[in-house]
Amino acid sequence: MKNHMEFSGRWVLVTGASSGLGEEMARQLARQRANLILVARRGARLNTIKSELEQAHGIQCHVIPADLSSPADVDRVHAEAIARADVYAVILNAGVTHFGPHLDLDWAGFQNMLATNVTSVVRLVNLFCPYLIRQNQSGGLLLVSSMAGLLPVPYQAAYAGTKAFITNFSQSLSQELIGENLSITVFSPGGIDTAMTQGSKLRHFENTVFLQDVKSCAADGLAALRARKPLFVPGRLNRTQLFATRFAPRSLVASIARSAYRRVLDKA
Ligand SMILES: NC(=O)c1ccc[n+]([C@@H]2O[C@H](COP(=O)([O-])OP(=O)(O)OC[C@H]3O[C@@H](n4cnc5c(N)ncnc54)[C@H](OP(=O)(O)O)[C@@H]3O)[C@@H](O)[C@H]2O)c1
Incomplete structure (x- = not known):
């Protein structure tokens, strides 16, 4: 397998490309002259991004509006993507959260989170891995x-x-x-300054050292994919925090996290 991935002239699929980390990764990939397949529910927003990136960077973009909590849409994303392009890399970024007491999350909300954050990811991995291996281009998944x-x-x-x-x-x-001629990278950021944090009670972390800016986070994610790292945590502060937790009992780590998040919830 080639050591590093090269995105220029290749097709990269990005889920959750209509905002936040996914949109920023798509923008940075376009600057590196990658062609893009943009996936999210907001098709109109994706089409605006497509026009802007095609004009600015002379690349090609396909838009696939899809709700990844729906199994039929997930399968359609794979089928449409490989019918339209020679896919080289797949970034499975779409995700949702619930910040608040777990018992306030209704069952439909939980099922939506599980389908979006977990089931769609496993399904797309199951579909794209054999495809990328067959393509034999040393592709990768993030x-x-x-x-x-x-x-x-x-x-x-x-x-x-x-x-x-x-x-x-x-x-x-x-x-x-x-x-196999394929790499898979998991990218594990701490808090990022995106709609996910801005639009919820998590916004009370805004402008604190706890939130990484989306541009540097996207660059870190793409660098990890490019270098084929199995796992990457961006940000020195996050890595230091993670390192420190190795020396403390997990119950203590959980209790410190509880106090920090409780304070944020109480401010909201
Ligand atoms: N923000 C943070 O602090 C943070 C920290 C660590 C990890 N992350 C992870 O980073 C990823 C991106 O999050 P973000 O911070 O960039 O949040 P964001 O700005 O809210 O973006 C979420 C993206 O996911 C898409 N999405 C959500 N549900 C979807 C569905 N059912 N079908 C298709 N697309 C869907 C949204 O597009 P549509 O609404 O158009 O469908 C949007 O493009 C997520 O996996 C998140 O868990 C975030």
Whole structure:
């Protein structure tokens, strides 16, 4: 397998490309002259981004409006993508959270989170891995997880569970795929300054050191994919925090996180 991925002139599929981290990764890939397949529910927003990026960078974009909580839409994304382009890399970034007491999350909300954050990701991995292996171009997948997949996060309990699944799934699968012409990277940011944090009670972290700016986070994610890292946590502060948690009992880590998030919820 080639050591590093090169995106110029290649087709990269990005889910959740209509805002936040996914949109920013799409913008940075366009600057690197990658062609893009943009996936999210807001088709009109994706078409605006497509026009802007095609004009600015002379690349090609396809838009696939899709609700990834629907299994039929997930399968359609794969079918349409490979019918329209020679896909080289897949960034599975779309995701939703619930910040607040777990018992306030209704069942439909939980099912939507599980379908979007977990089921759609596994399904797309199952569909794209054999395809990328057949293509034999040393392609790669980036699964966007979170620090919440590495640590307990009270008040984002279900979200932390979905991201723990993605982190373990990806790290396990990347070992199974050693020897194949394909890499899989799991990317685990801490808080990022995006709509996910701005539009919720999490915005009370805004302008604090806890939120990484979306541009640097997207650049870190793409660098990890390019370098085929099995797992990457961006930001020195996040990595230091993670390192420190190795020396403390997990119950203490959970209790410190509980106090920090409780304070944020109380401010909201
Ligand atoms: N923000 C943070 O602090 C943070 C930290 C660590 C990890 N992350 C992860 O980073 C990823 C991107 O989040 P973000 O911060 O950029 O949030 P965001 O700005 O809210 O973006 C979420 C993206 O996911 C798409 N999406 C949500 N539900 C979807 C569905 N059912 N079908 C298709 N697309 C769907 C949204 O598009 P539509 O609404 O148009 O469908 C949007 O493009 C997520 O996986 C998140 O868990 C975020």
